[in-house]
Amino acid sequence: MSDAELAERPSLADFSQNEHAFPRIVMMGLRRGGKSSICQVVFHSMQPLDTLYIESTTTPTTSVFSSFIDFAVVELPGQINYTEAMIDADRIFANCGALIYVIDSQDEYTNSLANLHTIILHAINANPTIDIEIFIHKVDGLSDDFRLDVQRDITQRVTDELLDDGILNIAIAFHLTSIFDHSIYEAFSRVVQKLIPQLATLENLLNVLCQHSGIEKAFLFDIGSKIFVATDSSPMDIPTYEICTDFIDITVDLNSLYTVDRRKPNSAGQAGQAGQGVKDEHRQPARPIGSTSRLSNGVILYLQQMVKGLALVCLMRKESMPKIALVEYNIDFFRDALEQLWLLG
Known part of the structure; x- marks a missing residue:
């Protein structure tokens, strides 16, 4: 961790x-x-x-x-x-x-x-x-x-x-x-x-999120150790857990390859050279980790970074993709609830 x-x-x-x-x-x-x-x-x-x-x-x-x-x-x-x-x-x-x-x-x-x-x-x-x-x-x-x-x-x-x-x-x-x-x-x-006093509340939040977002399985992972802090009440199997942890590794590795150029170019010429000679002080880490991937069997993996180094990893069917805006809207509410729960704890 x-x-x-x-x-x-x-x-x-x-x-x-x-x-x-x-x-x-x-x-x-x-x-x-x-x-x-x-x-x-x-x-x-x-x-x-x-x-x-x-x-x-x-x-x-x-x-x-x-x-x-x-x-x-x-x-x-x-x-x-x-x-x-x-x-x-x-x-x-x-x-x-x-x-x-x-x-x-x-x-x-x-x-x-x-x-x-x-x-x-x-x-x-x-x-x-x-x-x-x-x-x-x-x-x-x-x-x-x-x-x-x-x-x-x-x-x-x-x-x-x-x-x-x-x-x-x-x-x-x-x-x-x-x-x-x-x-x-x-x-x-x-x-x-077993050491988390708010475990029952976390599981209930994940159950509600899955119920209203078309999510089949959701995990709340610690990104560093890949320990899952909580999951919803649906059955869990080891292959699903392995896929989620591998997805975290891939997402973190890819995220580290990219940075955001915070320099504001003053001219078109400067803008054209923005990607060529950017100094380190103008390069900052990319925004919080997030990723979506479609598996060969049609399952969608969705990852969003949460509070305190946690990541929400969800498994969805492809039928849920047209409603991805609703899913992200619900995840924003879940993030707010998680932050409040963490502050209270």
């Missing part, structure tokens, strides 16, 4: 020295599980293959991100044994919105599940309202059938161990993830959405 700040904390003793007023996501897991790779790919636009050269995290690291909501992602090193005394449990989890535990699905995960169980016990004791998200990671190396088997096995083990301890009605979400496809973006989107 845009405006990311990276700050390394030397030890857990300093963990709560600089508390933030916005939500915090804590990422945990055993060493080499893939925590750093996830953060670099999702929030810092690193190519997945380049993550092979990332060194293991040795100190707690906090990344602060600014979008529709501001939040921090705290990555804790896997080599620290959090099961010993857990004297920092309150410090780690008390003001934590979500706990993400990363499990390497291609490795023997017995030790990882034991570590997870102990962490969950301390987390819910320190913060009963915490959202617990399990990323079953690196599933790109597994067959489709085996992925589901691993997910069922991990889900069953985690649930059974909690039941044995008498812990009921605890909400735990399990996600199959990989940095080599869009699954990691979808999983992180689901985590971030």
Whole structure:
């Protein structure tokens, strides 16, 4: 996401020295599980293959991100044994919105599940309202059938161990993830959405927009990370999500190629040379990002930039194009409502 700040904390003793007023996501897991790779790919636009050269995290690291909501992602090193005394449990989890535990699905995960169980016990004791998200990671190396088997096995083990301890009605979400496809973006989107107090209002606004504009599906994306902040209530599938994220990349890349000449030529001769020798101080970025594209199957992709680095991406049928003026009129109202919602939040 845009405006990311990276700050390394030397030890857990300093963990709560600089508390933030916005939500915090804590990422945990055993060493080499893939925590750093996830953060670099999702929030810092690193190519997945380049993550092979990332060194293991040795100190707690906090990344602060600014979008529709501001939040921090705290990555804790896997080599620290959090099961010993857990004297920092309150410090780690008390003001934590979500706990993400990363499990390497291609490795023997017995030790990882034991570590997870102990962490969950301390987390819910320190913060009963915490959202617990399990990323079953690196599933790109597994067959489709085996992925589901691993997910069922991990889900069953985690649930059974909690039941044995008498812990009921605890909400735990399990996600199959990989940095080599869009699954990691979808999983992180689901985590971030749970931290947005205005999520229900955003979804309702998108439903109303779709209903009155002939839009089949609408997403509200963060442009930088391609996490979707909200979507309407119609069913979503991964291919649709992938098409939308690819469309964002193409639109951003093309938009960066163009600038607007703000120089006012005094004569026809000057105007004729405007595109040839324009100085940098006369060249400014193009207007807010917007794009429309027609796919081979007749689906129309429509993108408009919104407030705080967000983009509205819509899928429409070609029958909606004659009414594009009405669609844009409704989107202007949606933008105003979004800005008011953001200011109130």
